[in-house]
Amino acid sequence: MNSMINESSSATTLRDNADVAKVLGRTYSAGFITDIEMTGLPPGLDEGTVRAISAIKGEPEWMTEWRLQAFHHWLTMPQPDWAKVKLDPIDYQAISYYAAPKAKPKSLDEVDPALLETYEKLGVPLHERAALAGVAVDAVFDSVSVGTTFRKQLAEAGVLFCSMSEAIREYPEIVRKYLGSVVPGGDNFFAALNSAVFSDGSFVFIPKGVRCPMELSTYFRINAQNTGQFERTLIVAEEGAHVSYLEGCTAPKRDENQLHAAVVELVALEGAQIKYSTVQNWYPGDENGVGGIYNFVTKRGDCRGDDSKICWTQVETGSAITWKYPSVVLRGDRAVGEFYSVALTHHFQQADTGTKMIHLGKHTKSKIVSKGISAGRSSNSYRGLVKMEKSAEGARNYTQCDSLLIGKKCGAHTFPYMEVKNPTAIVEHEATTSKISDDQMFYCRARGIGEEDAVSMIVDGFCKQVFRELPMEFAVEAKKLLEVSLEGAVG
Amino acid sequence: MLKIENLHARVAGKEILKGLDLSINAGEVHAIMGPNGAGKSTLGNVLCGRDGYEVTDGTVSYNGMDLLTMAPEARAATGVFLAFQYPVEIPGVNNTYFLRAALNAQRKTRGEKELDSMQFLKLVREKLKVMQISDELLHRAVNEGFSGGEKKRNEIFQMAVLEPKLAILDETDSGLDIDALKQVAQGVNTLRSPDRAFLMITHYQRLLDYVVPDFVHVLADGRIVESGDKSLALKLEEHGYAGLAERHPAGVGA
Numbered sequence: 172m173n174s175m176i177n178e179s180s181s182a183t184t185l186r187d188n189a190d191v192a193k194v195l196g197r198t199y200s201a202g203f204i205t206d207i208e209m210t211g212l213p214p215g216l217d218e219g220t221v222r223a224i225s226a227i228k229g230e231p232e233w234m235t236e237w238r239l240q241a242f243h244h245w246l247t248m249p250q251p252d253w254a255k256v257k258l259d260p261i262d263y264q265a266i267s268y269y270a271a272p273k274a275k276p277k278s279l280d281e282v283d284p285a286l287l288e289t290y291e292k293l294g295v296p297l298h299e300r301a302a303l304a305g306v307a308v309d310a311v312f313d314s315v316s317v318g319t320t321f322r323k324q325l326a327e328a329g330v331l332f333c334s335m336s337e338a339i340r341e342y343p344e345i346v347r348k349y350l351g352s353v354v355p356g357g358d359n360f361f362a363a364l365n366s367a368v369f370s371d372g373s374f375v376f377i378p379k380g381v382r383c384p385m386e387l388s389t390y391f392r393i394n395a396q397n398t399g400q401f402e403r404t405l406i407v408a409e410e411g412a413h414v415s416y417l418e419g420c421t422a423p424k425r426d427e428n429q430l431h432a433a434v435v436e437l438v439a440l441e442g443a444q445i446k447y448s449t450v451q452n453w454y455p456g457d458e459n460g461v462g463g464i465y466n467f468v469t470k471r472g473d474c475r476g477d478d479s480k481i482c483w484t485q486v487e488t489g490s491a492i493t494w495k496y497p498s499v500v501l502r503g504d505r506a507v508g509e510f511y512s513v514a515l516t517h518h519f520q521q522a523d524t525g526t527k528m529i530h531l532g533k534h535t536k537s538k539i540v541s542k543g544i545s546a547g548r549s550s551n552s553y554r555g556l557v558k559m560e561k562s563a564e565g566a567r568n569y570t571q572c573d574s575l576l577i578g579k580k581c582g583a584h585t586f587p588y589m590e591v592k593n594p595t596a597i598v599e600h601e602a603t604t605s606k607i608s609d610d611q612m613f614y615c616r617a618r619g620i621g622e623e624d625a626v627s628m629i630v631d632g633f634c635k636q637v638f639r640e641l642p643m644e645f646a647v648e649a650k651k652l653l654e655v656s657l658e659g660a661v662g
Numbered sequence: 663m664l665k666i667e668n669l670h671a672r673v674a675g676k677e678i679l680k681g682l683d684l685s686i687n688a689g690e691v692h693a694i695m696g697p698n699g700a701g702k703s704t705l706g707n708v709l710c711g712r713d714g715y716e717v718t719d720g721t722v723s724y725n726g727m728d729l730l731t732m733a734p735e736a737r738a739a740t741g742v743f744l745a746f747q748y749p750v751e752i753p754g755v756n757n758t759y760f761l762r763a764a765l766n767a768q769r770k771t772r773g774e775k776e777l778d779s780m781q782f783l784k785l786v787r788e789k790l791k792v793m794q795i796s797d798e799l800l801h802r803a804v805n806e807g808f809s810g811g812e813k814k815r816n817e818i819f820q821m822a823v824l825e826p827k828l829a830i831l832d833e834t835d836s837g838l839d840i841d842a843l844k845q846v847a848q849g850v851n852t853l854r855s856p857d858r859a860f861l862m863i864t865h866y867q868r869l870l871d872y873v874v875p876d877f878v879h880v881l882a883d884g885r886i887v888e889s890g891d892k893s894l895a896l897k898l899e900e901h902g903y904a905g906l907a908e909r910h911p912a913g914v915g916a
Contacts (some may be wrong), residue, residue: 613710613734613750614749614752615764616711616733617710617711617738617746618735618764618767618768619738619768619771619824620735620763621733621767629755631755633753
């Protein structure tokens with residue numbers, strides 16, 4: 172077995188320019204709180220909590236048992252501490268595991284106007300006539316889905332797109348077949364916790380041979396205080412099916428940290444393609460590092476069939492701590508796994524993110540492009556595993572891992588792990604660390620481009636390879652998000 | 663247009679410019695020559711407001727404005743342009759996109775309407791006549807993977823598009839072979855106009871064979887020690903800067 176562990180850290184300088192920092196006052200624009208009557212469970216976690224969540228959702232017995240099994244497994248597990256992040260101990264008994272708007276709408280027309288307004292403000296209108304053209308949206312508010320658009324049109328194509336709660340009730344045989352088949356209930360500490368208490372999420376099923384006629388999207392919003400959000404998403408693409416899915420996330424500004432521990436499972440059967448894009452903008456905490464979301468997520472795709480393809484694209488700008496590794500298990504022969512990531516940290520944010528590519532099938536291919544941008548006093552780590560199993564005849568991986576540093580108090584780290592058990596497999600890794608140099612800044616400014624615009628332009632250029640992978644309208648969004656997130660970074 | 667009086671500037675605590683005086687009128691082409699370390703590039707950087715260049719004394723008045731108090735991007739918007747000695751690479755940023763962003767930022771500051779892509783493309787095509795650079799260079803990232811000559815030609819092309827009032831060329835001739843030098847010189851000559859002034863910083867007289875200056879100044883030890891017409895450059899070529907030190911001992915001045 173060949174394995175390689177490599178750490179490189181660096182921190183470099185850009186000049187200090189306090190004036191610029193002062194002028195820039197724009198802050199996290201999604202930080203408002205929606206005033207709405209809520210119902211939920213009191214803080215605390217025991218077997219009763221798990222049963223209560225299952226009961227509220229009207230779940231069948233097997234689902235309750237599945238949750239309890241995960242819960243009991245979770246009790247035996249310690250919280251992992253290997254990530255390069257610093258966090259205070261989490262009191263799992265102080266968290267409320269279920270929060271939902273009191274009114275239960277039957278359809279989008281009955282959804283509380285305050286909720287509709289919330290999503291409107293976030294740029295995600297749920298009225299179908301106002302909705303983003305060609306994008307179907309499932310809106311998840313705290314623990315529950317509040318509405319899914321374009322369901323009828325999708326159903327005509329044979330596509331199932333609904334909340335996870337509904338899927339468990341309406342399509343139990345599909346859910347039972349696939350749930351936990353990629354990320355088992357006891358996979359890891361946070362996945363086990365999620366399996367026990369998950370409250371909602373999105374469910375997508377694309378039947379054999381169907382190309383999903385529109386982009387699917389879920390918009391996650393944490394609103395309630397002292398709650399955790401534990402959503403569970405399952406996407407199944409049958410033989411030859413294609414789907415492109417996007418998730419967006421925001422939360423109000425609050426001084427305490429909130430836990431978000433999601434699980435996403437993707438299953439691609441023979442010849443199927445799943446493209447999963449994330450624009451993550453959870454509240455990152457303030458400029459002193461107070462508050463913000465702990466984003467501890469398990470995302471994994473299974474290229475179960477031959478010639479299948481799964482592509483993760485993520486733009487991570489929010490959260491106090493991001494800890495996630497969207498992975499692909501390349502089981503089928505000639506399966507393709509891709510991971511494109513932009514992770515930006517500013518102020519006191521911490522990110523430990525990357526991917527795992529597990530090659531089992533013959534002539535499987537994976538590609539990793541990771542762009543880390545660190546500003547302020549933040550810490551940004553890439554952690555990745557490329558594993559070529561004995562069976563991975565002729566498999567290939569290409570990894571490119573670039574870090575960009577803005578300012579002199581931030582850090583960038585790279586932890587690439589490689590395990591190669593098949594001598595015909597080829598693994599390539601390239602890494603660079605650079606900073607926005609004074610020379611680049613002066614060059615832009617001497618041409619008339621102001622400081623903030625120059626930083627945006629340089630960062631945008633740095634991220635180009637990843638943005639290219641996002642659906643058009645979201646690439647524009649992502650670019651804007653980076654600009655806002657970087658404001659005051661030149662200081 | 664530009665009046666520099668008694669300019670003193672420090673870099674990393676070391677005094678480089680020690681009382682420099684220079685006046686440039688619109689339409690004139692001035693060449694500044696001098697030995698290594700005399701302060702030629704420092705002058706260009708100070709005029710464009712680069713960080714790390716500290717002005718300790720003196721004034722620079724540019725079209726009635728106090729240039730030294732302005733941010734680099736504000737200077738650019740009023741028409742000050744620096745062709746870099748070492749043009750900088752910006753990976754992933756398209757060359758044309760960069761140039762349009764620069765032009766529009768300047769126009770916005772000046773209160774002019776920004777150009778849309780079509781208008782900008784038209785302008786680019788027009789300016790390609792001034793400085794022929796290949797389509798491929800236009801679509802590559804800013805200076806990334808450009809040869810030395812391509813970088814310098816790209817600078818002149820940017821100058822053609824941005825249409826500055828005062829163009830400072832910092833050793834634009836260095837590292838160019840004779841063909842590239844001729845192309846660059848031709849670009850500069852095309853841009854000469856009654857309302858535009860040039861300040862050419864150069865080591866060698868050979869650029870001046872192609873871009874004939876109205877004035878030649880010798881910069882030594884942080885100040886202008888001799889001024890004249892083109893014949894001064896030829897004299898320097900013949901006698902070298904060594905003879906200069908004898909004629910103008912440090913601290914005595916012109």
